[in-house]
Amino acid sequence: MRASWRGLLRALTVASVVFMVAPAPRVGAAEPTPLLAYGARIAGDDARTRLVIEFDSEPDFSIHYVANPPRVIVDLPETSFGLKPESLEPRGLFGAIRYGGMGAGASRLVLSAKGPTEVTHAEVKPTEDGKGFRLVLDAERIDQARFDKLLSEQQWTGTARATKTDRPAIAPPKTAGAFVIAVDAGHGGIDTGAIGGVTKTEEKHVTLAFAKDLVETLNRQPGIEAFLTRDRDEFLSLPQRVQIARQRSANLFISVHADTLKQKDIRGATVYTISDRASDHLAADLAARENLSDEIAGMPLESEPAEVADILIDLTRRETQAFSVNLARSVVSSFEGQIGLINNPHRHAGFRVLQAPDVPSVLLELGFLSNKEDEKQLLDPEWRKKVSGLLATAVERYRQTAVANGG
Known part of the structure; x- marks a missing residue:
């Protein structure tokens, strides 16, 4: 009966969950050339702020708004941002400015405002030398009632417009009966x-480099089929990462991270599992930061998909959490004496990316980029290969136990 709860749940829910996966590209369709944003400047105060970005060709754009906290979202076609960081230092109405890829040929500018804000004027015009185009955005402070009206009137789901659709369709395992592992490189775009x-x-970049090494190492083991949730520098929402694993019928989900801490002397790897109650303040703070990933990208918080059969969900989730804990213990055992571990290396908290009720999942913090020794190791290809090998050993040990127990 152990495997039947998860199998039945997956059959009932995965096919019914709507998931935005771009179709394969049309044969012969020309790929658009990414825009280049090569210059920017910002000026203003707490009442009005102007933002100017220069592109090598004319940009198509759209503007949207998100609340809690208030943000202005500027969606663009795929864009390479060749900007000096200081050119868009936040000022005036905006307390933070982020830009980057959103996957599927789309890019985004997220302007986190200090209060309700509206873009009152937006236009694209040629530069004086005629060699490029300038996007000019004028923003003003508004009252909450006006901001609420903007939110209610906009027709926007939170997704970026795709101009290139080259993400392949979800594929079944290549080998029948394979033990499928989703390796999730944290962050992106x-x-x-x-x-x-x-x-x-x-x-x-650190997480993607390690994830690629890990998938390569795992795929050398007979009976295992590992894949990446993302294989390039693109943004995936937290629910998307979970759903990719479920749609590929993953037996395991491993999310890879390398965080920073204010305490620069803390170093070592940590393995996290999901729990409604955090094991400690460090775990709680880390989960809170990781759960902000979608907000950073300007995504409204998605409600989780409605599940069927509450009793089935509860039974499946309990079983899955037990398997997740067993995997975490196997990883810690494999790492001990081989690589540095933080004190109490198995911890738990409410990570949204570990929420699949039917896929045993762990979040692996390889180390801390805030610690210079850890940072050096994280950038060392030989160290990454060593850790990948130890992790593969832990996964194989877990797989043998899980299969023996019907997992």
Whole structure:
């Protein structure tokens, strides 16, 4: 009966969940060339602020608004941002400015406002030298009633418009009976994640490099089929990551991260499982930051898909959590004496990316980019390969036990 709860739940729910996956590209369709944003400036005060971005070709754009906190969202076609960081230092009405890819040929600018704000004027015009185009946005402080009206009148679901659709359709396992593992490289696209204290390396690149090594290592083991939730620098929402794993009938979900802490002397790997109550303040704070990923990208908080049969869900979730804990213990056992671990290396908190009720899941913090020794290791290909091998050993040990117990 152990495997039947999860199998029945998956059969009842996965096919019925609406998930935005771009179709395969049309044969012969020309791929659009990404825009280049090569210059920017911002000026203003707490009443009015002007933002100017220069592009190599004319940008198509749309503007939307998100509440809690108030944000102005500027959606663009796929854009390479060749901007100096200081050119868009937040000022005036905006307390934070982020930009980057959103996947599927789309990019986004997220302007986090200090209060209710409206873009009162937006236009694109040629630059004086005729070699590019300038997007000009004028924003003003407004009252809450006006902002609420903007929110209620806009026709927008929170997704970015796609101009290129090259994400492949969800595929079944290549081998019947394979033990399928989803390896999730944390962050991506507009969501850079943590920043290295010495090298300023972005977490999204660290996690993807390790995830690729891990998938390669796992796929060398007979009977295992591992895949990446993202294989490039693109944004995926937290629910999307979970649903990709479920639609591929994953037996395991491993989300990879490398965070930062204010305490720069703390270092070592940590394995997290999901729980309604955090094991400690460090776990609670980390989960809170990781759960902000969608907000950082300007996504409204998605409600979780409606599930069927509450009793079935509860039974499945309990069983899945037990398997997740067993996986975490196997990982810690494999790492001990081989790589550095934080004190109490198995911790738990309410991570949204670990919420699949029918897929045992762990979040692996490889180390801390805020610690210079950890940062050096995280950027070392040989260290990554060593850790990938140890993790593969832990997964194989877990798989043998799970199969023996009907997992």
